[in-house]
Amino acid sequence: MAETLRLDKFLWFARIVKTRALAQAMAEAGRIRMDGRILDRAHAPVRSGDVLSFAQRGTVRVIRILALPDRRGPPDEARALYEAVSEQPLTSGGGQD
Template structure:
């Protein structure tokens, strides 16, 4: 039996900005569209500037979020922007784990008082006057 074009289904697709919003990477769809149109999102290592770019399951997205670069593999396309556990089921996080930051060195001695700060400012001003 020969297959007709009706029985062959194309893979499901969704707009990139809408998927990013469904997966809760951005708070609003407008923010996700701005990231895409700003050239900050790559789909399968190719930069895209169109928020309407179609994505399917299996695509890999690379984009900045906060102070890190996220690498995400799309597992499923969402039909709505649901709760966080539902959104987390839409992707697999391929982002390498972050290296722990070194703690800041502890302060030695007490904080300067207001008088100390005035003296420091006066000292700096006197150095500038000498130049």
């Protein structure tokens, strides 16, 4: 098994995104951080132990990569590739209610 994997492939293999093109778009738009650093390229290498944070479906997700996959497997296999560190709702970012 390789020591690193492209960011877009990891997100797709781990079933975090539905398509690799969506993972590429997220990365190129600067919507993903790795260990606090903004990533702007889909081919950025990720490895076990890296922490990714990104907004998805109205929440900010923070995950730690536990293993790098060889393929896009079934959902149960994909969930074993990472652990959720944090998941918080996005704030509307504005005034007081």
